[in-house]
Amino acid sequence: MARTKSAPENREAKRVLIVETAIGIFASKGYHAAKMQDIADALSIAKGTLYEYYTDKEDLFLGVYDYWMDLYEASMMRAMEDHFDPVSKADALIDTTVEFYEKHAKYAPLLLEFWAHALRSTSDSFLIRIRDMKKRLSQLGSEVATQMQALKLFRNVDSESFAVLELGISDGIFLQWVIDGQSYSLREAYKFRQSVIGSGLMTDTLRKLVAAKVEKKLRLGFLHTSFVRKEDT
Amino acid sequence: MARTKSAPENREAKRVLIVETAIGIFASKGYHAAKMQDIADALSIAKGTLYEYYTDKEDLFLGVYDYWMDLYEASMMRAMEDHFDPVSKADALIDTTVEFYEKHAKYAPLLLEFWAHALRSTSDSFLIRIRDMKKRLSQLGSEVATQMQALKLFRNVDSESFAVLELGISDGIFLQWVIDGQSYSLREAYKFRQSVIGSGLMTDTLRKLVAAKVEKKLRLGFLHTSFVRKEDT
Amino acid sequence: MARTKSAPENREAKRVLIVETAIGIFASKGYHAAKMQDIADALSIAKGTLYEYYTDKEDLFLGVYDYWMDLYEASMMRAMEDHFDPVSKADALIDTTVEFYEKHAKYAPLLLEFWAHALRSTSDSFLIRIRDMKKRLSQLGSEVATQMQALKLFRNVDSESFAVLELGISDGIFLQWVIDGQSYSLREAYKFRQSVIGSGLMTDTLRKLVAAKVEKKLRLGFLHTSFVRKEDT
Amino acid sequence: MARTKSAPENREAKRVLIVETAIGIFASKGYHAAKMQDIADALSIAKGTLYEYYTDKEDLFLGVYDYWMDLYEASMMRAMEDHFDPVSKADALIDTTVEFYEKHAKYAPLLLEFWAHALRSTSDSFLIRIRDMKKRLSQLGSEVATQMQALKLFRNVDSESFAVLELGISDGIFLQWVIDGQSYSLREAYKFRQSVIGSGLMTDTLRKLVAAKVEKKLRLGFLHTSFVRKEDT
DNA sequence: AATGAATGAGCTTTCATTCAT
DNA sequence: TATGAATGAAAGCTCATTCAT
Numbered sequence: 001m002a003r004t005k006s007a008p009e010n011r012e013a014k015r016v017l018i019v020e021t022a023i024g025i026f027a028s029k030g031y032h033a034a035k036m037q038d039i040a041d042a043l044s045i046a047k048g049t050l051y052e053y054y055t056d057k058e059d060l061f062l063g064v065y066d067y068w069m070d071l072y073e074a075s076m077m078r079a080m081e082d083h084f085d086p087v088s089k090a091d092a093l094i095d096t097t098v099e100f101y102e103k104h105a106k107y108a109p110l111l112l113e114f115w116a117h118a119l120r121s122t123s124d125s126f127l128i129r130i131r132d133m134k135k136r137l138s139q140l141g142s143e144v145a146t147q148m149q150a151l152k153l154f155r156n157v158d159s160e161s162f163a164v165l166e167l168g169i170s171d172g173i174f175l176q177w178v179i180d181g182q183s184y185s186l187r188e189a190y191k192f193r194q195s196v197i198g199s200g201l202m203t204d205t206l207r208k209l210v211a212a213k214v215e216k217k218l219r220l221g222f223l224h225t226s227f228v229r230k231e232d233t
Numbered sequence: 234m235a236r237t238k239s240a241p242e243n244r245e246a247k248r249v250l251i252v253e254t255a256i257g258i259f260a261s262k263g264y265h266a267a268k269m270q271d272i273a274d275a276l277s278i279a280k281g282t283l284y285e286y287y288t289d290k291e292d293l294f295l296g297v298y299d300y301w302m303d304l305y306e307a308s309m310m311r312a313m314e315d316h317f318d319p320v321s322k323a324d325a326l327i328d329t330t331v332e333f334y335e336k337h338a339k340y341a342p343l344l345l346e347f348w349a350h351a352l353r354s355t356s357d358s359f360l361i362r363i364r365d366m367k368k369r370l371s372q373l374g375s376e377v378a379t380q381m382q383a384l385k386l387f388r389n390v391d392s393e394s395f396a397v398l399e400l401g402i403s404d405g406i407f408l409q410w411v412i413d414g415q416s417y418s419l420r421e422a423y424k425f426r427q428s429v430i431g432s433g434l435m436t437d438t439l440r441k442l443v444a445a446k447v448e449k450k451l452r453l454g455f456l457h458t459s460f461v462r463k464e465d466t
Numbered sequence: 467m468a469r470t471k472s473a474p475e476n477r478e479a480k481r482v483l484i485v486e487t488a489i490g491i492f493a494s495k496g497y498h499a500a501k502m503q504d505i506a507d508a509l510s511i512a513k514g515t516l517y518e519y520y521t522d523k524e525d526l527f528l529g530v531y532d533y534w535m536d537l538y539e540a541s542m543m544r545a546m547e548d549h550f551d552p553v554s555k556a557d558a559l560i561d562t563t564v565e566f567y568e569k570h571a572k573y574a575p576l577l578l579e580f581w582a583h584a585l586r587s588t589s590d591s592f593l594i595r596i597r598d599m600k601k602r603l604s605q606l607g608s609e610v611a612t613q614m615q616a617l618k619l620f621r622n623v624d625s626e627s628f629a630v631l632e633l634g635i636s637d638g639i640f641l642q643w644v645i646d647g648q649s650y651s652l653r654e655a656y657k658f659r660q661s662v663i664g665s666g667l668m669t670d671t672l673r674k675l676v677a678a679k680v681e682k683k684l685r686l687g688f689l690h691t692s693f694v695r696k697e698d699t
Numbered sequence: 700m701a702r703t704k705s706a707p708e709n710r711e712a713k714r715v716l717i718v719e720t721a722i723g724i725f726a727s728k729g730y731h732a733a734k735m736q737d738i739a740d741a742l743s744i745a746k747g748t749l750y751e752y753y754t755d756k757e758d759l760f761l762g763v764y765d766y767w768m769d770l771y772e773a774s775m776m777r778a779m780e781d782h783f784d785p786v787s788k789a790d791a792l793i794d795t796t797v798e799f800y801e802k803h804a805k806y807a808p809l810l811l812e813f814w815a816h817a818l819r820s821t822s823d824s825f826l827i828r829i830r831d832m833k834k835r836l837s838q839l840g841s842e843v844a845t846q847m848q849a850l851k852l853f854r855n856v857d858s859e860s861f862a863v864l865e866l867g868i869s870d871g872i873f874l875q876w877v878i879d880g881q882s883y884s885l886r887e888a889y890k891f892r893q894s895v896i897g898s899g900l901m902t903d904t905l906r907k908l909v910a911a912k913v914e915k916k917l918r919l920g921f922l923h924t925s926f927v928r929k930e931d932t
Numbered sequence: 933a934a935t936g937a938a939t940g941a942g943c944t945t946t947c948a949t950t951c952a953t
Numbered sequence: 954t955a956t957g958a959a960t961g962a963a964a965g966c967t968c969a970t971t972c973a974t
Contacts, residue, residue: 029353030349030353032265033353035946035947035948036947036948036949037947037948045955045956046955046956046957047947047948047949047956047957048949048950048951048955048956048957049954049955049956051948051949051950052954052955056948056949057948057949108352109348109349109352109353112345112346112348112349112352113345113349115342115345115408115412116263116342116345116346116349118412119341119342119345119411119412120261120262120263120266120342127412127414130412131412131413131414134409134412134413152436152438153435153436153439154435154436155435155436157429161422161425162429164409164413164422165406165409165422165425165426165429167409168402168405168406168407168408168409168410168422169401169402169405169406169426170405171405171408171409172400172401172402172403172404172405172406172408173398173401173402173405174401175348175401175404175405175408176367176397176398176400176401176404177401178352179348179351179352179360179363179364179367180364180367180397181364184455184456185455188455189394189397189398189401189455191450191455192394192398192450192451192454192455193398193402195447195450195451196390196395196398196430196433196451197429197430197433198433198435198443198447199433199435199440199443199444199447199451200429200430200431200432200433200435202386202387202388202431202432202433203385203386203387203388205385206385206386207432210431210432211432214428214431214432217424217425217428218425218428218429218432221425222417222418222421222422222424222425268963268964268965269964269965269966270964270965278938278939279938279939279940280939280940280965280966281938281939281940281966281967281968282937282938282939284965284966284967285936285937285938289965289966290965290966494819495819496815496819498731499819501967501968501969502968502969502970503968503969511934511935512934512935512936513935513936513968513969513970514934514935514936514970514971514972515933515934515935517969517970517971518933518934522969522970523969523970574818575814575815575818575819578811578812578814578815578818579811579815581808581811581874581878582729582808582811582812582815584878585807585808585811585877585878586727586728586729586732586808593878593880596878597878597879597880600875600878600879618902618904618905619901619902619905620901620902621901621902623895627888627891628895630875630879630888631872631875631888631891631892631895633871633875634868634871634872634873634874634875634876634888635867635868635871635872635892636871637871637874637875638866638867638868638869638870638871638872638874639864639867639868639871640867641814641867641870641871641874642833642863642864642866642867642870643867644818645814645817645818645826645829645830645833646830646833646863647830650921650922650923651921654921655860655863655864655867655921657916657921658860658864658916658917658920658921659864659868661913661916661917662856662861662864662896662899662917663895663896663899664899664901664909664913665899665901665906665909665910665913665917666854666895666896666897666898666899666901668852668853668854668897668898668899669851669852669853669854671851672851672852673898676897676898677898680894680897680898683890683891683894684891684894684895684898687891688883688884688887688888688890688891689883690883734942734943734944735943735944735945736943736944744959744960745959745960745961746944746945746960746961747945747946747947747959747960747961748958748959748960750944750945750946751957751958751959755944755945756944756945934974935972935973935974936971936972936973936974937971937972937973938970938971938972938973939968939969939970939971939972940967940968940970941967941968941969942966942967942968943965943966943967944964944965944966945963945964945965946961946962946963946964947960947961947962947963948960948962949959949960949961950957950958950959950960951956951957951958951959951960952956952957952958952959953955953956953957
């Protein structure tokens with residue numbers, strides 16, 4: 001039984017330690033205002049040492065994103081595994097998201113920067129990573145939606161479109177909440193959304209009138225609609 | 234009949250010209266990567282001239298935000314004024330938003346940076362401006378929702394909460410769309426959302442079962458729920 | 467009889483107006499911190515107009531120096547003319563100096579800058595102007611000292627050396643007073659100096675002992691002593 | 700026996716090296732004309748390195764002042780310690796000053812800039828430092844004067860006032876000498892001054908007449924006279 | 933003569949990165 | 954592996970000066 005961790009294990013442990021410290025600095029100051037020196041100081045190590053573990057600042061930033069998203073994804077996966085019926089699963093996914101977001105509300109600006117970074121970076125690696133993660137998450141959502149339909153709890157809806165929509169909505173509410181100064185309960189906002197989405201806003205009278213049209217829309221979704229990009233003039 | 238524009242008019246025209254150029258540079262490179270020199274070059278003026286019209290880079294960035302948001306808000310207001318019944322109004326708001334977002338999709342990263350900037354800036358001016366704008370927009374949405382209810386088209390719903398939710402959803406879908414590489418029609422995504430929100434996803438069977446509970450939730454909204462912020466540990 | 471001043475007179479009047487304004491700005495902010503814009507603002511004229519009257523900033527600074535020194539010199543000359551016996555003249559010179567310095571204490575840093583400027587300027591014009599002024603002043607002092615000696619009020623002293631010494635002492639006391647935060651009466655400091663210089667500090671006993679040696683020193687002065695400059699090593 | 704200098708020692712050595720180089724640049728070009736690049740070039744180091752040792756240009760300038768004044772003060776203190784009777788001490792102080800000033804004549808403009816800087820700087824740190832130094836120096840002079848009086852070599856004179864006067868005179872003569880292009884011997888000027896101050900200029904006849912009045916003035920000094928500052932009108 | 937918009941060289945300062953130890 | 958002194962490119966901002974009106 002080894003008394004000390006082997007070298008590679010130590011290395012990985014230190015990488016994690018660095019990322020866990022860096023996330024706080026990046027989140028509170030932003031990518032540009034966060035200095036490598038700040039991070040080194042927070043770790044009580046020398047600036048040069050950071051470069052032994054990450055090739056450069058961007059690499060470290062990417063590491064932070066990965067670390068954070070892995071955490072989120074893992075907790076989402078766990079939520080799925082811990083429940084069996086789709087209703088519980090749906091609830092668990094929302095709970096997990098709310099908990100994660102509430103816990104990491106202070107990292108919210110980071111999320112924005114990740115996205116901005118990804119949309120602008122010359123290399124696609126950042127963007128690809130975000131999309132992959134989103135794909136996995138939307139598969140989760142899609143799965144649950146499909147099960148709901150199978151149980152006749154959900155109407156006939158393109159579950160893929162729905163899952164993508166849900167992801168957007170989720171991020172949008174979170175953003176809104178952060179910009180609003182976290183002045184209300186994120187959980188309640190999510191629940192309110194759930195009610196709206198689940199039950200709809202139309203009165204029964206109206207609902208019946210538009211039933212056929214809505215039915216079709218929901219069934220087809222929006223992901224496979226043709227789209228012509230319009231250029232700015 | 235004035236022969237030449239008066240000085241102040243010229244000044245304002247030049248401010249607008251600068252902002253219109255700056256927006257493109259900021260959007261494509263990002264706040265930090267965009268250099269004042271780049272902007273000056275794009276305008277074929279000297280760097281120093283920029284400082285005759287904006288006190289510093291941040292001021293110019295704020296100018297860009299204002300310019301852009303004023304455009305959006307104005308078109309939303311116009312959409313409201315051009316229609317009289319709430320259903321048309323709701324459609325018009327969505328149309329306007331979709332058009333605006335589609336037209337300015339390339340400026341999307343800017344939106345993220347505005348938000349990140351606002352959340353981190355020492356001065357509140359940025360955040361306040363965003364909130365004010367959101368408030369005005371949500372009032373528009375709230376108004377429409379109230380009219381819908383008055384006409385018995387909408388169920389009893391806290392229209393304020395609903396309007397806030399809508400804003401978040403709207404931004405969220407846009408973001409999602411941008412990150413997804415604009416691979417589907419934003420308009421269709423918005424319509425899909427409209428169907429989901431209007432009609433709900435539940436089957437009639439389930440719907441009836443949870444009717445009372447949902448009713449209450451929608452009526453109360455989420456804005457005035459008590460909220461205890463949880464600290465990260 | 468002309469109703470308006472002729473053009474050249476107007477021009478001169480404006481030059482004076484500019485200088486009188488500039489002196490306050492230069493004095494309070496220093497040469498470098500004082501901006502041409504500040505001066506233009508204080509005059510409520512356009513920046514460009516300054517350049518119609520002075521070729522550049524340095525020229526204006528020189529103008530300020532000239533204006534100020536002319537004022538001082540003129541009042542010294544007047545003091546001399548208003549009195550006839552050397553004792554009154556000596557008193558008047560001191561009075562005038564004290565009054566001038568007290569009145570313009572806030573311009574003291576300017577004096578330092580003039581000197582520093584002169585010692586460093588590539589062109590000698592500044593230094594020459596200062597030396598000329600000092601020469602005229604020391605002639606005044608020298609004259610008075612000579613008259614004192616003629617009246618047997620002063621011992622045999624090289625009046626030229628004495629006048630140069632006096633100038634240095636005068637500036638030195640003023641500087642000291644300014645740096646000391648003007649915490650005592652400049653006039654009293656000058657009077658104290660006068661007593662020291664007039665009557666000496668030695669007791670009669672010691673005085674007699676060194677009489678011959680001192681006598682010689684005073685008679686010869688220091689201006690024509692040989693001097694080998696030592697270079698910094 | 701240490702083989703290598705410890706880090707802090709090296710650091711201090713480098714700070715001194717920088718200051719010793721900076722002093723020459725500042726002196727010859729002036730604070731504003733002296734560029735950080737010039738100083739770095741003179742040291743054959745990178746500009747950035749300067750900022751590892753001094754927070755900014757002003758800090759470096761302050762360092763130069765401190766370095767220089769410490770040198771002067773230390774040599775004055777040494778002069779005091781090396782002699783025992785007040786007459787020798789007085790001579791030694793003058794000798795030291797003359798030597799110091801002659802050796803550093805080329806730094807004279809710096810002294811003016813230090814003073815100008817101090818009188819205008821928003822922070823008092825510069826001014827306080829100058830005053831403290833002057834206070835220590837005037838204590839030296841005051842001490843000597845008191846001893847002279849105890850030995851009945853000096854008349855009854857307020858030694859504090861006298862010491863302050865002496866400092867002013869000393870600086871004034873130096874300034875005068877520099878502005879006069881160092882065209883005479885500074886040492887002789889100081890000696891001449893010593894004769895004047897020691898023995899006075901009045902003839903015995905006049906001296907006796909004003910004896911009582913002068914006596915009083917010298918005894919009282921000028922430091923504690925009431926003073927009403929006159930404002931410029 | 934007066935203006936003030938435009939200029940652009942030139943400054944201080946920062947900080948990611950390197951590399952000899 | 955860890956260090957941290959040294960680097961130097963790069964950027965925002967200033968402001969004396971110009972010149973078309």
